[in-house]
Amino acid sequence: MNAKRVSETKTKLAQIMTPNEANVLGKVFGGAILAMIDLTASATAQKFSGHIAVTASFDRVDFHEPIEVGNLVAMEGHVSFVGRTSMEITIDVVATNLINGTTRASNTARVTMVAMSEGKPVEVPRLICESREEKINFLIAKSRRERRQAHQKDIAELRAEFELASDAELDGQLGG
Secondary structure (H helix, E strand, O other): OOEEEHHHHOEEEEEEOOHHHEOOOOEEOHHHHHHHHHHHHHHHHHHHHOOEEEEEEEEEEEEOOOOEOOOEEEEEEEEEEEOOOEEEEEEEEEEEOOOOOOEEEEEEEEEEEEEEEOOEEOOOOEEEOOOHHHHHHHHHHHHHHHHHHHHHHHHHHHHHHHHHOOHHHHHHHHOO
């Protein structure tokens, strides 16, 4: 299996936000940003893996600052971690006021994508982390993945426990 450097995985996408993307408060609707994040993650994953890639999960999206209609929103994605068939894509989002030139970091996101071929997951290249920061980011992403897996196992065990409980026991847990 081949390998690619983190620097080779960078992908950029930009779009001016129009009134069509506004929410009821007149700011850019979070769903419009999520759609752009998903597109950026998909392009980044496909560029890296050489395969169609599908979204497995939005692991985290932070909304730091509201985005104004008329701002240029630029997204930069890069692969921060790889498993056997999956990739964690980190997306940094900045919003630029084109009139006065001010730029603000508005969002960060982490999306897990899976490479696919003929409807089945396929192996992805290894990720070459060259800088200290890339190595640290990879190890933190690996830890996030392990914690997600442990959390999913804990939730499944908790659900099984609750499924076995009587309605009275569930009511007691609710405080009712």
